[in-house]
Amino acid sequence: RKEVEQDPGPFNVPEGATVAFNCTYSNSASQSFFWYRQDCRKEPKLLMSVYSSGNEDGRFTAQLNRASQYISLLIRDSKLSDSATYLCVVISGNTGKLIFGQGTTLQVKP
Amino acid sequence: DAGVIQSPRHEVTEMGQEVTLRCKPISGHNSLFWYRQTMMRGLELLIYFNNNVPIDDSGMPEDRFSAKMPNASFSTLKIQPSEPRDSAVYFCASSLVAGPIGTDTQYFGPGTRLTVL
Numbered sequence: 001r002k003e004v005e006q007d008p009g010p011f012n013v014p015e016g017a018t019v020a021f022n023c024t025y026s027n028s029a030s031q032s033f034f035w036y037r038q039d040c041r042k043e044p045k046l047l048m049s050v051y052s053s054g055n056e057d058g059r060f061t062a063q064l065n066r067a068s069q070y071i072s073l074l075i076r077d078s079k080l081s082d083s084a085t086y087l088c089v090v091i092s093g094n095t096g097k098l099i100f101g102q103g104t105t106l107q108v109k110p
Numbered sequence: 111d112a113g114v115i116q117s118p119r120h121e122v123t124e125m126g127q128e129v130t131l132r133c134k135p136i137s138g139h140n141s142l143f144w145y146r147q148t149m150m151r152g153l154e155l156l157i158y159f160n161n162n163v164p165i166d167d168s169g170m171p172e173d174r175f176s177a178k179m180p181n182a183s184f185s186t187l188k189i190q191p192s193e194p195r196d197s198a199v200y201f202c203a204s205s206l207v208a209g210p211i212g213t214d215t216q217y218f219g220p221g222t223r224l225t226v227l
Contacts, residue, residue: 042220043201043218043219043220043221044153044201044218045218046215046216087153095166095168097155097166097169098155098216100152100153100154101152102152103152
């Protein structure tokens, strides 16, 4: 089983829709969590960190559920420019390294 | 401000040839990371340096891969000899803080797209 798993999608949604992605992690000792965004043929960029209490940045909300070992990303009022691959990132509880999920692809349609 | 700079952006080579990828981290950053991204395996950490010292190279696939950081502004990842399965996008990233990985935001370079024929 992979240490970090995501549904690859693609998620195809109309502009203005609300969309949510989940990511599960297998190591309960994992401490830090992030969402990165990667546009087609570009480098990954940090979107937001995920805190235990949850955090919000504009239209984006990240949540952590330690009991069920998953993190989520909610995008409200989606824009065409939100089309990208969203990478879930976990700091491994074993090695302390960043472990990237395979990514979830979002396509926002007009 | 200049971000992480990588060269070349694209490299096509034949199996058995030596390949050298280059990275210039953001000025003042103290940690540098080399990643590889493929469709099959996603994004994998190969090696990282703190203050020019290699800290963890357990992600390096095999002895054909080597990385150096002779100074704070330059690093290389070398593959010798290259094989078709090395075809991937190789990213370099840097972060300000030299400490346990993940304690500071990593900034990625644009990547080098390597094709080994």
